[in-house]
Amino acid sequence: MPQMPPSADDWNLDRMRFAADAEKALASGRSPRRDHGAPLGPLAQQFATLTYSLLDATTAGEVLQQVVDAAVQVVPGADLVSITLRSRDGKFHTPVETDKVAIDLDQLQYDLLEGPCLDVADPTGPAVAAASDLATAPSWPRFGPAAAERGMGAVLSTALLPDVQSPRLSGALNIYSRERGGLDQTDQAVALLLATHASLALAHTEAVDSATLQAEQLRRAINSRDVIGQAKGILMARRGLSADEAFDLLRRSSQHLNVKLVQLAEIVASRHDELDLP
Numbered sequence: 001m002p003q004m005p006p007s008a009d010d011w012n013l014d015r016m017r018f019a020a021d022a023e024k025a026l027a028s029g030r031s032p033r034r035d036h037g038a039p040l041g042p043l044a045q046q047f048a049t050l051t052y053s054l055l056d057a058t059t060a061g062e063v064l065q066q067v068v069d070a071a072v073q074v075v076p077g078a079d080l081v082s083i084t085l086r087s088r089d090g091k092f093h094t095p096v097e098t099d100k101v102a103i104d105l106d107q108l109q110y111d112l113l114e115g116p117c118l119d120v121a122d123p124t125g126p127a128v129a130a131a132s133d134l135a136t137a138p139s140w141p142r143f144g145p146a147a148a149e150r151g152m153g154a155v156l157s158t159a160l161l162p163d164v165q166s167p168r169l170s171g172a173l174n175i176y177s178r179e180r181g182g183l184d185q186t187d188q189a190v191a192l193l194l195a196t197h198a199s200l201a202l203a204h205t206e207a208v209d210s211a212t213l214q215a216e217q218l219r220r221a222i223n224s225r226d227v228i229g230q231a232k233g234i235l236m237a238r239r240g241l242s243a244d245e246a247f248d249l250l251r252r253s254s255q256h257l258n259v260k261l262v263q264l265a266e267i268v269a270s271r272h273d274e275l276d277l278p
Helices: 008-028 042-056 060-074 100-112 116-121 143-149 185-239 243-257 261-271
Strands: 080-086 128-131 154-160 170-177
Touching: 060 080, 060 170, 060 185, 080 100, 080 116, 080 154, 100 116, 100 143, 100 170, 116 128, 116 154, 116 170, 128 185, 154 185, 170 185, 185 243, 185 261, 243 261
Parallel strands: none
Antiparallel strands: 080 170, 128 154, 154 170
């Protein structure tokens, strides 16, 4: 990601381009489309870079950290950014943030049981929750004034993993501005796009993690089967048992000794000269 944010003129030019594309699309009845003959503006460039970066991420933690770092750069009004995750038991926590103050603001919502991040982290809640003036936010009569007392002027939360199905996690991308009215419709549009990128990347890492887990489970199952087979072979040779009789002896001995079957099989296979099963 670029280290220096684009200038105000750069942002305004990029916004005007996207707005013009949308107006042309509405007039023609087609979907919005960029003029691919024109060079990408700073917004498009940063999202392109973020997309490649997210695709390279292998863990959910990497995805979340990249998203909050990107939000500070691509959302013009963002001062603080955090991620809220809602666990399977309904509890909330903040795994990543760009400033420790954001943790306090998130925790304030968790303690008061009200606020934008709780609203959008609910799988049945809205995609966006925002207040341009926290001091007078009617939706959160306790959180709004309390956040304003802590120096925050506006807030914007967008849903992460909006198509979540229990027991998977759900969450929110939270953006705070110190200025009243510091977050506008453009900020909302960019935040929604960021949340979409994050949700897709999280789904990708979840799939990777799931595939890795399944492969590991299969490997363990094969290893367990092999070591049990070795133990059975030893018992069959030493005691003249059939395969079924050897397995039954292992099973009964496992219960008698209160040791897992695969652990007992490993002991028999590696130390069979020293042991005698009951």
